[in-house]
Amino acid sequence: MHTKSLNQANVADRKYIEEDHHHGKSPIILYSLGLLLYLLVLFGSFNPLIENSLFILTMLLSGYHVLSEGIVDTVTESVKRKRFHPNVHLLMALAALGSSIIGAFDEGALLILIFAGAHFLEDYAEDKSKREITNLLKMNPTEARLVLSSGETKIVNVSSLKIGDELKVLPGDQIPTDGEIISGSSYINEASINGESIPKEKTVQDEVFGSTINGDGSFNMKVTKNSEDTVFAKIVELVNQSQTNLSKTATKINKIEPIYVTVVMIVVPVFILSVPFLLNWSWNESFYRGMIMLVSASPCALAASAVPATLSGISNLAKRGVLFKGGAYLSNLANIKSIAFDKTGTLTEGKPSVTDYYFINEDQADEWISIIVSMEKSANHPLANAILEKFQSQSDFLPDLSVENNIGKGLAAMVQNKHYQIGKPSLFENVPSEIQTQSDQFSNEGKTVVYFSEENKVVGIIAMMDLPNPNAKAVIRYLNKQGIHSTMITGDSELTGKAVANMLSIDEVAGNVLPENKSQIIAESQKKYGYTAMVGDGINDAPALVAADIGFAMGEGTDVAIDVADAVIMKNDLTKFQYAHRVSKKLNRIVWQNILFSMLIVVLLITLNFFGRVDIGIGVLAHEGSTILVILNGLRLLLPIKSSLQ
Incomplete structure (x- = not known):
């Protein structure tokens, strides 16, 4: 973001949002046509040749993007990596082809319809989170009222503003950029910055932020930052980062997927060729069971176990003014065993x-x-x-x-x-x-x-x-119930620190601590307790925030906090940290539920198939149905978690 203007970044971000693993509206239109053809055959009466032809057309239309990502992406990635790198879409394409070979055209069509539908649902889950970026970009101011030397105002592009320029802000205007009020006063809605919907009174010498909305007053302001350095620009950058920095679980699943697919592509042919000799099955039965195995063993649900849930959790928190630089930090927050707080302004008022x-x-x-x-x-x-x-x-x-x-x-x-x-x-x-x-x-x-x-x-x-901050005691009580060791770090005397700690029931106090020694306390906590988080204001706490496994900055949207921390609460409210911890715990529960459920379905279908207890239609419904359930389970994280104070 620092090497290009915010407007240029916006164009790039929009392009990223629209093109990342999407093909525009064409797949949805083609999918709908394929679905209509399938329903037409299902409820109509046609001779077998026309019926099978329509099923094949259904597969080609509804599976356009499945075939594209399965074949084209596999070839592209394999050439790029100089080794075979398949994906789950290729397995689905092969399964549909195999179904057609054995004459089960209807099952192949159903397989593609359900798999493509699940794929669209997963795209929706990702888009739901990425929409946070889109909403931010829509709030990006593009014009400003520049005050000329003559006293007149001129409408100019925000990207042309320089530090020191004087701007006029009228009632209802969107504040163009970060600056300082030099005359006048108003109430300003800063929800886009700190998630707080109640307008804040601002007057001379007060700081104002770009993208926030002016109330009924008018004022003149002086520009204090370039457009790419504003708090809003940094928020856009931070939220954008969170889309690509997935959780460790999601990353591992993505790494395992091509290996898993390769193994399945080897095991299935071996199964088809060996079973007639081992179990005296006919070649037709062996091939049919091999196709069921191909469908059953495809890791569709496993691949969708973590990403939709992680992005939904990030989206949930972003709406509430809690921004994570990546899913890994959100996922790992649930694992903290110790937490250190800066006293002033974090635990206290x-x-x-x-x-x-x-x-x-x-x-x-x-x-x-x-x-x-x-x-x-x-x-x-x-x-x-x-x-x-x-x-x-x-x-x-x-x-x-x-x-x-x-x-x-x-x-x-x-x-x-x-x-x-x-x-x-x-x-x-x-x-x-x-x-x-x-x-x-x-x-x-x-x-x-x-x-x-x-x-x-x-x-x-x-x-x-x-x-103490009014909410701090309830949050510390929550952490104590979770078995998380709490430490207060303060530059004040240990006596003063202990007085506050006693009010809040904090486990340990480190007093008379200089900023440069805070990171040493974090290191000691990591050695003694394990995974450690640090919560501070992001300025004098910077060394400790960097040293901690997760650095959590609190502060009314300060750019320093955004720069140094792994996660940022845009308003000084500790209950939002507690809410984030609860979302993290729920995220991990949902991901493991999804992983265990998806693998259970795979094992169950393969076992039933081996004993001849499942046909390809049931296999398709069970397998792809499990994928849809996994995605829907992940989407539950879009819903707010009730009663954040417990």
């Missing part, structure tokens, strides 16, 4: 909140709170915001307050000739015992404390903490 406060004289508490709020309004650090959020609604603002903000010394002000100060405990000497007791208690709970003094005597204390 990412900002401090006031949890406790204490004043030595309750009668003066309201007056002191008003002074504290007035002083903190002149500051812009996170602790000030936490204090204002807690106390602003219950205080009177003092407009004439003059505040000194000295770095390292906190805030100081004079009110009615009295000196007031707010700062960290080490700045104060005259600390009453009750304040010290409260301070020790709060500190032992992992909270950050600030003192408030009047005339150099500490009269109040405020405790703050980065509180």
Whole structure:
């Protein structure tokens, strides 16, 4: 994506979507004609010659793409690889030919009809997932309102925009590219980026993303990224990657298929030639049973066991703002034995909140709170915001307050000739015992404390903490039930980390950890527990995300998160991680159900055929019917999984 414009990529992606293993609408039209001919013969009355001719025509029409992929693709791949490389379509073509040779034209036609129908169903399953790419591409903005030096606007192509260009965005417009608001404000629907349907208020200096939809307001924005580097472009690239990166199970099945087909093509002739001598069967009976074996042993259902299910799972999650770079990562998520979380912003809200406060004289508490709020309004650090959020609604603002903000010394002000100060405990000497007791208690709970003094005597204390994310506790409880070891990695003190961990029932805490040491903790977890996932914000957690077996980035659609992680949650919501784990477990269950069921049908049909208990019609129905059931079973993953919090 970085070597071509997004528009060029879109053309390439559309071509990929439309042409990958498809032949346009022709096969469906021909298939429908063949099906009509089959039904005509089935419910009509014709002489045997016309009847068999119509069955042959049915095979040729409905099996057009089967014959094409069976013969043409086998020849092409064999030449390319310089060794025989058949596929399951070739087996079906041979089975239909064999049925015709023994005079079972109706069975050959039925075989092709069911196999081709199952093939179309599998294509539908793949298209259902690839439609996520198509839907993304449709949301790709193509035009922008460029603000000229004269102040007028001009409609230009998005691909022509440069970093620093000023754009005008009107009500209802699609935001053309990533940028920053420089004037105006509006509510913006960012569902295309983070899956969140509730519009978000944006104003000056706020970041906006291309492809999102502006509400009723209008604003001017400055372009901050080239079109190929936008969050939207990276999402398209990521979802596109997921289509080709299949699960290990799917990949193994694809690798085994040509070997399996080759073995069947050897075993069937050996069976036909040897059985008349071993079991005294007639040559006709031997050939007939050989054709049933050819149909029964074809790995159609096995080949369809993993891919439709995997793509359906990816599609399910993509709709909910969880993007995987490939089916392998989704499939393997179910196997994790240990998981490490970054604390700030992942397990916690990412900002401090006031949890406790204490004043030595309750009668003066309201007056002191008003002074504290007035002083903190002149500051812009996170602790000030936490204090204002807690106390602003219950205080009177003092407009004439003059505040000194000295770095390292906190805030100081004079009110009615009295000196007031707010700062960290080490700045104060005259600390009453009750304040010290409260301070020790709060500190032992992992909270950050600030003192408030009047005339150099500490009269109040405020405790703050980065509180756990509201959904984090339920998610950790779910992981504990799954037997998955949880570790919190934090740069804060171990005491603070343990306080949060105790609230969430996390198994282990690694405190005072530098970003470069996080990957070492992941390596230790892999050695001790096995398959390990890492969940972080994708920036200072990058080394750990790369080191983990699965790196899971959380963050409101940041491009860094998309770059470094194996999977991305486009909104800071841990329940989506839990949902992904449940989808992964269901995916693995469905794939193994499909594999066992498909092989059971093969073994059952071959065994019954050996004892002469099945004819070719029953073999066709059972074998191809099992393929359809396997595909439909995989398509169940398109449905949402209920009650994500358990």
